[in-house]
Amino acid sequence: MADRTTSGGRSARxxxxxxxxxxxxKLAAALALAAAGLAGCAGGADGMMRGTGxxxxxxxxxxxxxxxxxxxxxxxxxxxxxLGDLSHASVVFSRDGRYAYVFGRDGxxxxxxxxxxxxxxxxxxxGNSIGGAILQxxxxxxxxxxxxxxxxxFDAATLEPLAEIPAIxxxxxxxxxxxxxxxxxxxxxxxxxxSGEIWIIDAADPRHPQVTRLDAGREPYDGLVTxxxxxxxxxxxxxxxxxxxxxxxxxxxxxxxxxxxGRGETRLPVYKMPHLRGWAMAQGQAWLPAVGRHEVxxxxxxxxxxxxxxVALAGQPVFVMARxxxxxxxxxxxxxxxDTVQVIDTATRQVVRTIKPCRGVLHxxxxxxxxxxxxxxxxxxxxxxxxxxxxxxLATLPADNPSGIFFTVRAQRFGM
Amino acid sequence: MADRTTSGGRSARxxxxxxxxxxxxKLAAALALAAAGLAGCAGGADGMMRGTGxxxxxxxxxxxxxxxxxxxxxxxxxxxxxLGDLSHASVVFSRDGRYAYVFGRDGxxxxxxxxxxxxxxxxxxxGNSIGGAILQxxxxxxxxxxxxxxxxxFDAATLEPLAEIPAIxxxxxxxxxxxxxxxxxxxxxxxxxxSGEIWIIDAADPRHPQVTRLDAGREPYDGLVTxxxxxxxxxxxxxxxxxxxxxxxxxxxxxxxxxxxGRGETRLPVYKMPHLRGWAMAQGQAWLPAVGRHEVxxxxxxxxxxxxxxVALAGQPVFVMARxxxxxxxxxxxxxxxDTVQVIDTATRQVVRTIKPCRGVLHxxxxxxxxxxxxxxxxxxxxxxxxxxxxxxLATLPADNPSGIFFTVRAQRFGM
Numbered sequence: 001m002a003d004r005t006t007s008g009g010r011s012a013r014x015x016x017x018x019x020x021x022x023x024x025x026k027l028a029a030a031l032a033l034a035a036a037g038l039a040g041c042a043g044g045a046d047g048m049m050r051g052t053g054x055x056x057x058x059x060x061x062x063x064x065x066x067x068x069x070x071x072x073x074x075x076x077x078x079x080x081x082x083l084g085d086l087s088h089a090s091v092v093f094s095r096d097g098r099y100a101y102v103f104g105r106d107g108x109x110x111x112x113x114x115x116x117x118x119x120x121x122x123x124x125x126x127g128n129s130i131g132g133a134i135l136q137x138x139x140x141x142x143x144x145x146x147x148x149x150x151x152x153x154f155d156a157a158t159l160e161p162l163a164e165i166p167a168i169x170x171x172x173x174x175x176x177x178x179x180x181x182x183x184x185x186x187x188x189x190x191x192x193x194x195s196g197e198i199w200i201i202d203a204a205d206p207r208h209p210q211v212t213r214l215d216a217g218r219e220p221y222d223g224l225v226t227x228x229x230x231x232x233x234x235x236x237x238x239x240x241x242x243x244x245x246x247x248x249x250x251x252x253x254x255x256x257x258x259x260x261x262g263r264g265e266t267r268l269p270v271y272k273m274p275h276l277r278g279w280a281m282a283q284g285q286a287w288l289p290a291v292g293r294h295e296v297x298x299x300x301x302x303x304x305x306x307x308x309x310x311v312a313l314a315g316q317p318v319f320v321m322a323r324x325x326x327x328x329x330x331x332x333x334x335x336x337x338x339d340t341v342q343v344i345d346t347a348t349r350q351v352v353r354t355i356k357p358c359r360g361v362l363h364x365x366x367x368x369x370x371x372x373x374x375x376x377x378x379x380x381x382x383x384x385x386x387x388x389x390x391x392x393x394l395a396t397l398p399a400d401n402p403s404g405i406f407f408t409v410r411a412q413r414f415g416m
Numbered sequence: 417m418a419d420r421t422t423s424g425g426r427s428a429r430x431x432x433x434x435x436x437x438x439x440x441x442k443l444a445a446a447l448a449l450a451a452a453g454l455a456g457c458a459g460g461a462d463g464m465m466r467g468t469g470x471x472x473x474x475x476x477x478x479x480x481x482x483x484x485x486x487x488x489x490x491x492x493x494x495x496x497x498x499l500g501d502l503s504h505a506s507v508v509f510s511r512d513g514r515y516a517y518v519f520g521r522d523g524x525x526x527x528x529x530x531x532x533x534x535x536x537x538x539x540x541x542x543g544n545s546i547g548g549a550i551l552q553x554x555x556x557x558x559x560x561x562x563x564x565x566x567x568x569x570f571d572a573a574t575l576e577p578l579a580e581i582p583a584i585x586x587x588x589x590x591x592x593x594x595x596x597x598x599x600x601x602x603x604x605x606x607x608x609x610x611s612g613e614i615w616i617i618d619a620a621d622p623r624h625p626q627v628t629r630l631d632a633g634r635e636p637y638d639g640l641v642t643x644x645x646x647x648x649x650x651x652x653x654x655x656x657x658x659x660x661x662x663x664x665x666x667x668x669x670x671x672x673x674x675x676x677x678g679r680g681e682t683r684l685p686v687y688k689m690p691h692l693r694g695w696a697m698a699q700g701q702a703w704l705p706a707v708g709r710h711e712v713x714x715x716x717x718x719x720x721x722x723x724x725x726x727v728a729l730a731g732q733p734v735f736v737m738a739r740x741x742x743x744x745x746x747x748x749x750x751x752x753x754x755d756t757v758q759v760i761d762t763a764t765r766q767v768v769r770t771i772k773p774c775r776g777v778l779h780x781x782x783x784x785x786x787x788x789x790x791x792x793x794x795x796x797x798x799x800x801x802x803x804x805x806x807x808x809x810l811a812t813l814p815a816d817n818p819s820g821i822f823f824t825v826r827a828q829r830f831g832m
Contacts, residue, residue, distance in 0.1 A: 053824060
């Protein structure tokens with residue numbers, strides 16, 4: 001399998017020199033170029049003609065690089081460098097699955113052609129950013145920024161800036177923006193940490209986005225939308241409970257649910273912001289990592305989001321991810337248990353497997369139909385692939401300090 | 417946009433003749449060929465390098481052809497001929513989204529490269545067939561056959577035959593196979609019409625599939641699996657009610673639900689087999705076309721599949737399709753109301769729109785995130801695209817007697 005490193009947008013292999021060549025040599029060279037051109041269609045220097053539905057991206061956080069991988073043969077296809085500070089990075093995909101939008105911690109936003117394994121466009125759009133989203137129809141990408149606090153909208157094809165929305169709350173304070181997610185209908189939801197608000201943004205006219213403000217509670221630190229695009233949930237750092245918005249309600253309103261959520265034995269240290277995105281919907285139930293406890297909670301949206309159960313785990317859960325069919329939920333953990341992964345059967349609510357893949361399991365990603373799951377092993381420089389039925393390890397791929405893993409199927413799902 | 421018709425596997429544009437050309441002319445020709453080769457990478461004679469996540473197939477039923485379309489710009493990219501009798505045809509996709517497997521009424525099974533717009537492999541695998549499925553990991557395709565009654569498994573890359581399972585029921589009769597669907601775990605479900613059975617097939621070893629037989633009831637005429645891969649439902653022609661299997665149960669068993677289903681004012685004529693696949697899950701509820709009544713039923717899987725409501729409609733519903741976020745359900749109708757489409761808001765259970773697109777609306781397909789829906793207008797030789805929020809018509813594409821429309825996002829969903 002080709003494994004090519006490229007950087008920026010340079011395409012060094014297209015230049016030729018014709019100065020001193022004789023006739024037959026010119027012809028031979030031209031025919032060779034023709035052959036190379038045709039070969040390029042199948043997978044040579046100029047990109048790969050292949051399906052994009054089984055592609056993915058692995059963040060190599062220390063090197064500022066991404067790997068382009070494919071999940072059918074479980075191989076690495078290429079790497080792309082020059083993506084800046086990826087110590088915290090997230091990725092969304094174009095609706096055709098061909099382009100990845102990589103949001104870096106340093107405010108870099110890069111559009112990467114996965115078939116050509118190169119950056120097509122790159123902007124430094126903020127001083128400090130934690131991620132982004134793409135609108136339902138794929139026409140606009142949005143970045144959520146800590147500094148300056150706000151949301152910026154860009155044309156998805158060219159990264160031309162379209163609008164900037166400073167995150168100034170009703171109290172006049174400028175806030176960090178967290179929990180940005182796309183909603184049906186060319187809208188976005190996001191939360192403002194310092195101001196304690198949830199915003200619903202109508203980006204139908206992306207140069208003139210319209211904001212609806214809701215009071216969320218104290219210090220929403222992350223937010224997410226359910227796969228059906230109906231519920232937006234924000235975790236609260238400054239109080240217990242979660243803020244919930246039913247996006248089908250008109251006008252939308254935020255209310256508190258899961259009042260006990262967050263009430264651990266000890267308050268979390270300020271630097272350890274939990275990940276709310278590490279929770280999942282499976283069989284209509286919400287599975288959330290408990291805060292400060294070695295448990296995952298189950299809550300029922302159909303019964304007012306009341307807690308319907310808990311499952312005891314090996315450590316403090318970070319990411320709780322549902323297999324696409326909802327039959328299993330996989331959990332990874334914070335240090336010192338970040339060498340462990342557990343699998344819960346959602347029908348019985350029992351832990352059915354405990355796996356010790358490696359030190360530093362940072363992220364898990366299921367293949368589109370969930371027959372396999374990919375894990376990043378940050379401290380052992382590799383990615384591992386497991387069969388979700390047998391739990392056999394199917395493959396190992398080398399990777400430099402891998403963190404996030406993102407598959408192109410996210411292009412077809414809300415909130416991803 | 418390119419609109420190319422190709423047939424079979426021929427690639428006629430690659431031959432060149434060099435016999436009588438002079439030096440400079442040879443060079444010019446070779447350079448032109450080089451340019452054409454490089455252009456081919458971007459979209460010329462040898463295929464398209466593009467994402468596959470926004471591609472789709474439109475069946476041109478009278479001509480035995482398919483169109484390859486893309487839903488971002490809403491255009492036709494190519495047509496592919498030589499696909500035999502497509503008067504009843506269905507399509508599944510490879511997991512990377514690049515290949516379409518077209519099952520034709522005459523038993524033809526064709527593997528089509530959507531990027532090269534050509535048939536790569538084709539077999540005549542039965543005398544009379546109504547469709548097929550692809551296993552969860554994409555390695556095997558399965559055909560469901562009327563004559564000879566049975567299921568055949570093929571290697572997805574080469575169409576090499578792997579196994580044949582004659583559909584012989586416990587009563588010794590050979591049955592037509594209906595309702596074939598893929599399940600998590602490299603399994604399939606199907607129903608046998610004459611024998612009244614549901615089969616769960618373990619194809620982990622596709623050369624030696626293992627069959628588990630369940631009694632379904634009288635004459636299951638179609639079947640489907642819910643998007644989470646948990647429930648298999650078969651419609652019964654010879655009695656009222658539906659047969660249901662909870663695939664999470666071990667061992668699996670079939671039971672009857674919706675006892676009143678099928679009880680119309682008059683029995684359906686034998687030639688008019690209803691389509692069970694024209695039902696949908698939205699917000700955890702099942703929406704089914706009523707049989708012999710101008711209504712759609714709503715049933716609740718969480719409450720024993722009991723009926724929880726009905727919505728009165730303009731005619732006899734054929735296909736009931738849920739928008740991916742579950743907020744709307746779109747319905748088309750049997751003759752004489754097959755010029756009409758209605759939209760139900762699932763939150764209020766009200767019909768919110770009645771559209772009259774054309775005569776002969778055969779099929780509807782949503783884009784992956786549901787911002788648009790494509791309809792086939794068989795009797796007016798076109799396909800129409802509607803915005804699902806505003807109901808505005810966004811585009812019209814010419815098509816010869818179009819029937820089924822299938823988008824590559826199905827590659828990432830069970831039972832499709």
